[in-house]
Amino acid sequence: MATNERPSITLSARQVVGKKVKTLRREGVVPVHYYGSGIESLSLQAAGVTLRKVVTEAGANIPVEVVVEGSAESDICFVREVQWHPVNGTLLHVDFMHVDITERVTAEVPVVLTGQSDAVRELGGVIIQPFQTLPVDALPLNMPESIIVDITPLEMFGDAIRVGDLEVEEGIAILRDxxxxxxxxxxxxxxxEPVAEEEELEGEELAEGEEAPEGEEAEAQESDEG
Structure with a gap:
């Protein structure tokens, strides 16, 4: 499992709400909803370029260090709902969920394959990966960036790696069987290769080259004589 340095961002108070937030977006500012257990829900905002970078780096499972403008301390949050414009891909809105670093949380962690499989390299096999992410339960600051799966042991068709084969660090639980x-x-x-048409053509050629049965030839001769 892999972890990286936490991304960070400063959020400022937002006075504009409702449909008027379109004005903010035109100015390159993105509205933010800041919430969590035991804290007051806040309407905040941040520069779109900075916020997009943080959202991309953090995904749904990397804790973000958040400073609310005017506060002397930073908080640990996770990115939750993210809204994108369906046509141009502009970032429209982000939810940050404040967490207590002493309480466990659940997040979807990406599964990353590494290594080389002989069954693929030598035999031309096809990798099948049912899950792109796995639900992980851990303390916020121990949440892994990704789950690394080495596919080197896959040497023959049908070889498999299951959740129980993973080596997880103490205090981290994967919430699957x-x-x-x-x-x-x-x-x-x-x-x-399609052979049905070829067989059909061969059958037609044979039919054209076949001699008529004896009974049919006799009937034809009698008809000519008459």
Whole structure:
């Protein structure tokens, strides 16, 4: 499992609410909703460029160090709901959830494959990965950035790595059954060449070249004589 230095951001108070936030967005400012257990919900804002960078780095599982303008201390938060413009991809709104660093939280952590599988490299197998993320329970500051899965042991078709095969650090729990499949290698599908049309054509050619049965020839001769 991998961890990185925490991203950080300063948020300022927001006076504009409702439909008027469109004015903020035109100025490059993005509205933020700041909430959490035991704290007052706040309407805040941040520069769009800075906020987009933080959201991209943090994803849903990396704790963010947040300073609310006017406060002497920083808080630990997780990025929760993020709204993007469906056409131009502009960042529209972000929710930050404040957390207590002494209380466990759950987050979806990306699964990252590493290494090389002989079943893929030598046999042409196809990697099957059912889950792109896994739910992880941990203290906020211990939440991993990613779950690294080494696929080197996958040497033959059908070899698999399951949740129970992962080595997790103390205090970190993956909220899935040990038998759940993480990654396996399947034999590649071989597309069969279409033979039905060829067989049909051969049958038609044979029919054209066949001699008429004896009974039919006799009837034809009798008809000619008559």
């Amino acid at each position: 040990d038998d759940d499949l993480l990654v396996t290698v399947q034999e590649p599908r071989i597309e069969e």
